[in-house]
Amino acid sequence: MSLHDDSGTRLTDAAERAVPGGTAEGRRTHPLGFIVGGIEGVRNAVLPMAALVFANDDLRLGLAAALGLGVVVAILSAGIGYLAWRRLTYRIGMDDIRVESGILSRAARSVPFERIQDVSLEQGLIPRLLGLVEVRFETGAGGKDELKLAYLSQAEGEALRETVRIRNSAPSGPVADDAGDETAGLRAAQTEAAPLFAMDGKRLLTFGLFEFSLAVVAVLAGAAQQFDFLLPFDLWDFDGWQQRLAGPGAWLQGLGFAAQVAGALIAAAILAVIGMATGLIRTVMRDWGFRLDRTDRGFRRRRGLFTRTDVVMPIHRVQAIEITTGMIRRLFGWHGLKFVSLARDSGSASHVVAPFARPAELVPIAGAAGFSLPQTADDALDWRRTSANYRINRALIESGLLLAVTAVLAAILLLNGEGVSQHWSQHWSQHWPLLFVAPAAAITHAIRQMFLWRHERHALDAHQIYDRSGWLAPKLSVGSRVKLQSAEIVQGPLARRRGYATLHLGLAGGKFALRGVEIARAGELRRAILASIHSRDFSALMQG
Amino acid sequence: MSTDHVEEAESPAAKPVGIGETTAPVERKDGLRPLHPDYAKVLRIWTLVIALPVLIAALIVESAQAIYPGVVLLPVLILLGLFVLRLPMRRYHARGYAVNDERLRVVRGLLFRSDTVVPFGRVQHIDVNRDLVERYYGLSTLTVHTAGSHNASVRLPGLLDEEARAMREAIRAQIGRETL
Numbered sequence: 001m002s003l004h005d006d007s008g009t010r011l012t013d014a015a016e017r018a019v020p021g022g023t024a025e026g027r028r029t030h031p032l033g034f035i036v037g038g039i040e041g042v043r044n045a046v047l048p049m050a051a052l053v054f055a056n057d058d059l060r061l062g063l064a065a066a067l068g069l070g071v072v073v074a075i076l077s078a079g080i081g082y083l084a085w086r087r088l089t090y091r092i093g094m095d096d097i098r099v100e101s102g103i104l105s106r107a108a109r110s111v112p113f114e115r116i117q118d119v120s121l122e123q124g125l126i127p128r129l130l131g132l133v134e135v136r137f138e139t140g141a142g143g144k145d146e147l148k149l150a151y152l153s154q155a156e157g158e159a160l161r162e163t164v165r166i167r168n169s170a171p172s173g174p175v176a177d178d179a180g181d182e183t184a185g186l187r188a189a190q191t192e193a194a195p196l197f198a199m200d201g202k203r204l205l206t207f208g209l210f211e212f213s214l215a216v217v218a219v220l221a222g223a224a225q226q227f228d229f230l231l232p233f234d235l236w237d238f239d240g241w242q243q244r245l246a247g248p249g250a251w252l253q254g255l256g257f258a259a260q261v262a263g264a265l266i267a268a269a270i271l272a273v274i275g276m277a278t279g280l281i282r283t284v285m286r287d288w289g290f291r292l293d294r295t296d297r298g299f300r301r302r303r304g305l306f307t308r309t310d311v312v313m314p315i316h317r318v319q320a321i322e323i324t325t326g327m328i329r330r331l332f333g334w335h336g337l338k339f340v341s342l343a344r345d346s347g348s349a350s351h352v353v354a355p356f357a358r359p360a361e362l363v364p365i366a367g368a369a370g371f372s373l374p375q376t377a378d379d380a381l382d383w384r385r386t387s388a389n390y391r392i393n394r395a396l397i398e399s400g401l402l403l404a405v406t407a408v409l410a411a412i413l414l415l416n417g418e419g420v421s422q423h424w425s426q427h428w429s430q431h432w433p434l435l436f437v438a439p440a441a442a443i444t445h446a447i448r449q450m451f452l453w454r455h456e457r458h459a460l461d462a463h464q465i466y467d468r469s470g471w472l473a474p475k476l477s478v479g480s481r482v483k484l485q486s487a488e489i490v491q492g493p494l495a496r497r498r499g500y501a502t503l504h505l506g507l508a509g510g511k512f513a514l515r516g517v518e519i520a521r522a523g524e525l526r527r528a529i530l531a532s533i534h535s536r537d538f539s540a541l542m543q544g
Numbered sequence: 545m546s547t548d549h550v551e552e553a554e555s556p557a558a559k560p561v562g563i564g565e566t567t568a569p570v571e572r573k574d575g576l577r578p579l580h581p582d583y584a585k586v587l588r589i590w591t592l593v594i595a596l597p598v599l600i601a602a603l604i605v606e607s608a609q610a611i612y613p614g615v616v617l618l619p620v621l622i623l624l625g626l627f628v629l630r631l632p633m634r635r636y637h638a639r640g641y642a643v644n645d646e647r648l649r650v651v652r653g654l655l656f657r658s659d660t661v662v663p664f665g666r667v668q669h670i671d672v673n674r675d676l677v678e679r680y681y682g683l684s685t686l687t688v689h690t691a692g693s694h695n696a697s698v699r700l701p702g703l704l705d706e707e708a709r710a711m712r713e714a715i716r717a718q719i720g721r722e723t724l
Contacts, residue, residue, distance in 0.1 A: 096716060104676050110712060111669040114720035140691035141668040342691065485692030488660040496657065506666070506692025513694070530661055534646050537665040538691065539720050 026089030034081030041077025211279035340510035390516030399442035481532035576640030583702025587632035684708035
């Protein structure tokens with residue numbers, strides 16, 4: 001009806017404006033787009049329709065109901081799609097692309113050409129049959145909040161991509177290369193210099209020993225729990241176990257204390273062997289032939305025994321670096337180096353560039369990425385502690401919670417005892433040691449906070465910000481001041497009263513937060529960092 | 545930034561000081577600009593939308609007359625009254641923003657105060673959004689998106705629509721400009 005006429009006139013309108021030029025007036029997406037919406041709506045309604053057919057005793061009635069539902073859904077989704085189509089316009093301006101959309105709420109998005117890193121055309125099955133494409137514009141903001149236009153005709157989509165390419169004459173070429181490019185490394189220079197970092201067999205074995213893991217034991221225990229119904233006896237029935245011990249196992253009890261201790265030791269040794277073997281096998285499989293090279297396209301990492309990966313990480317995409325270690329390997333002077341990289345798949349891709357190395361070996365790698373490492377603990381850097389108030393508050397909160405648990409536990413013990421008053425003293429004498437678990441944990445937490453206060457520090461120099469966190473397995477994060485994206489100071493109710501704050505720094509592909517910093521210091525850090533950020537535009541950073 | 549912004553920024557005191565003017569007078573001295581007063585109404589309407597189902601539920605429980613009359617309804621009414629009348633005003637006063645040639649600063653939060661600064665040189669793209677209530681009052685929400693994982697998008701609600709659009713143009717003009 002009127003809907004029909006309207007779409008007809010729009011069709012000609014759109015056809016008139018189908019050539020992408022540089023006009024400031026709004027354009028509409030392809031009018032067939034809402035048909036795609038209608039078809040997809042029906043596709044979603046297929047299951048309910050099938051249910052209607054089978055739920056009815058009368059097949060004809062069921063079919064009719066299903067057909068009716070299908071028609072209603074199709075009309076509804078096409079109708080909403082049509083309204084949305086009417087309300088969506090986009091325009092290619094002199095320096096940005098704008099899209100305005102929304103039936104009731106209105107949303108207007110402006111994406112500057114400078115920030116568009118990639119334009120991709122996508123086609124589902126139905127759009128493909130209709131000759132339509134979905135155009136996605138990728139910016140540094142990552143996949144979640146990018147701009148997309150669904151649907152344009154194929155020709156229009158390609159023309160739009162070309163327009164962006166021409167307008168975006170500022171070279172964003174290297175950006176389009178993905179950080180996780182698996183094959184690109186093969187094209188890199190064949191004549192290779194000495195690697196930036198490599199691990200020989202001996203290093204790999206040492207590394208494997210430190211990667212002690214009881215994951216296998218956990219998996220077995222988990223499997224036992226999952227599949228215990230398959231066992232001919234109840235695994236968790238302790239009385240049954242005692243009976244079984246009393247039978248053939250009785251000799252074990254008869255062996256006396258020394259033998260039992262020896263048994264326990266043997267069990268522990270077996271666990272240790274399993275854990276080491278697991279760690280060794282996993283490490284060798286993952287990091288066999290580990291080699292890091294510096295190529296003209298960036299860092300190239302090759303590793304793996306069965307699954308060999310070859311990854312190139314462009315240097316300008318490295319946003320920050322992290323030096324990690326473990327509780328025990330630290331005592332032997334082993335550390336690992338990781339990049340925080342602006343990659344589309346920052347969640348899944350690992351950017352470990354030196355998993356197990358001496359500090360002296362890490363310095364040149366970090367240097368190649370444009371980062372400098374603090375040489376010794378007490379060098380020129382002005383290391384600052386977190387606020388003591390913050391540590392005290394944390395200790396008080398953690399201990400307070402644990403002590404509350406103790407109080408509840410004690411109350412339960414007392415109440416339980418009352419019911420069986422003659423056994424009360426016996427009950428109490430059996431369980432009172434439980435009451436000491438939580439206070440002991442509370443004291444441990446308080447001590448931990450004290451050590452954290454002594455060890456966790458941050459520093460700022462002319463180009464970088466440093467954060468050393470953790471106590472037994474400390475981690476050092478180094479961020480480049482100019483590569484940060486934003487700065488935020490957050491204070492909870494306690495923090496406001498006690499004069500400290502958390503400083504969150506926006507980092508592409510990762511997080512960088514300084515917790516428990518005195519409020520004046522937080523403001524000072526933010527001012528300094530903002531001044532650095534302001535000195536260079538994001539697009540200039542991306543050109544490397 | 546356009547000149548009218550600067551003029552407005554210099555006269556925050558000209559804003560009528562009214563209801564619930566107890567929270568954070570310090571901020572205004574901080575050089576922060578308040579949001580449009582109608583934004584408090586927008587907040588109130590959305591709170592009301594959330595409060596309504598709770599009120600209906602309370603009425604149903606009350607009509608069942610399981611306990612003494614008023615035992616359920618009275619506390620619920622007091623709480624909702626606080627939420628609808630008092631809270632939006634306080635939230636409104638806790639919010640503020642400042643903008644200059646280089647950066648946007650957004651301050652928000654009653655219990656957890658956050659103070660965010662986004663340099664324009666790090667803005668990826670810009671949104672100007674309006675929901676139904678905002679449209680009724682002629683207000684808009686400006687959102688800037690950054691490449692950071694934290695603060696990936698920073699929202700600044702409660703701007704007059706034309707003001708939000710002017711800010712978008714101003715930010716847009718700063719993007720891609722080298723300052724060194």
